[in-house]
Amino acid sequence: MASPPAAYRGPALDVDRLFYRRLAGEEGRELVEAFEVPIRSGRAWRVPRGHLCRLRTIDGPQVGDLNLWHADDPRERFWAARTRQLQRAHVSTFDRLWSTLPFLRPLATITADTLTGHGADGDGGRVHDLLGTRCDPYVNRVLTGEDFDFHCHSNLVRAVAPFGLTEFDVHDVLNVFQCTGLNDDDRYFMKASPARPGDHFEFFAEVDLLCALSACPGGDLSVPLWGPDARDPIGTCHPLGVEVFAPRAELLADWRPPERAAYRGLHGVRLPEWTGESPR
Template sequence: MKDFPAAYQVSEGSALDLDRAFYGRIAGETGGRTLVERFTIPIRTGRAWEVPAGHVFRIVALEGPQVGDLNIWNRHDPRERLWAARTRQLQGAHVTTFDRLWSTLPFLRPLATITADSLAGYGTDAYGGRVHDLLGTRCDPYVNKLLTGQDFHFHCHSNLVRSVLPFGLTEFDVHDVLNVFQVTGLNHDDMYFMRDCPAQAGDHLEFFAEIDLLCALSTCPGGDLSVPLWGPGARDPIDVCRPLGVEVYRLDPALVAGWSSPGVAPYRGGHGLHAEKGWWETGA
């Protein structure tokens, strides 16, 4: 099968032209970091936390393979949040070191940049699967009810809903996720598939916060996804569920000297609408 060029190409000086040396130093020069917060998210639960701009946060597999579903918002305006679809287009359907997570319109800027990925060497497996998935989204009780007729209250969507309530957010703020440590792909019928999680104890994915963030993570009730969740052979995979850890670090000020948060997208064109005319009248 021939390769085909990506639609969104990186040109020098563009928003996609990343300063890899800067982010490489953040990943490599860890001696000056200060641990700000560390906590464990038990199985089939969720938790939200804040990350100031210029800090890094790390998601860690503590005891072995486990998938986590991640949401990210602007801490000061939750209307700005992770835009999984545009991130897929700009970066890839699976992300790794030096990829960025982009925010929704009309903001459209990097929320976070991946600085370290212990599973970067996974590459593409024999089935075409890759790790850290943006193709799919969170499991939820609505689909589960449709497929099984049963209520289950600890899907990732529900875990995320509960986790953000203390921050004034609701179910309507929960959005499409980055599936951390999850291997997925599309089969020959163009159908989404999930494979066993490859993470082992100590594996991690690390992010640099480009703006002040609110993050939330669910420990997926499917655990390491080695057990079918729906269809023939489905059973409760609680035996393959494990906790995840989160660490937040303040960086050595020298590492981020001269850095500043990216501004929102510069487009201010008004979408072709003119205030001096009726809203239905458009033109150049």
């Protein structure tokens, strides 16, 4: 029996695959920044529009929690829920990462993913997760009664502070390299990441971006974080690599940054007309 079609469809969701394939080619690109995010920490950085950003595993599988903002206006930020609807619950090459209202445009387009062939495993688990969100010290306190300051939410809060952002700016994430799904009871599960050293996930910045990444304290998530079998997964934690590239200039000759959504209807509210009378 065929599954129902996707609810959200339309030409606006189509991408020029040939253009993004060309961007993914590594010949002639220039490395402009490279660094590592140590285990159980976070880092924020800028990616200029028209550049590529690669996240990679270094010496073992590691989940990374990613936030994105428009670098010039952080009110515009990654919208995980709408991206999940417009693209899919686990994203890969040619999927786009969309921004919040009232902007609603692609902040980034995924150009390369070495795990693109993973598909669904025997449990229905898939990688690069949008079903869940970041681990945080608040839910940890609820579930365990203990405080821990190196959850992804806290790592991201510390990472963006030098850029003038606060905890209120940290938002639902893309869980890069994370394997998740829904079980037979329709409940969220996490599995060990299938990533191996050298795997990478790369995206093209459609606008000027501020990015933040947390190296999850759960490492590759092969060890339960909560419940009767929970234990410290420190032995499964690895750093993550970040690289920013400038593609060959000729590849961008016909490219233009996406415009924000054109809707200007004021949600049906009508502004009063001025009658020419002065206020008293």
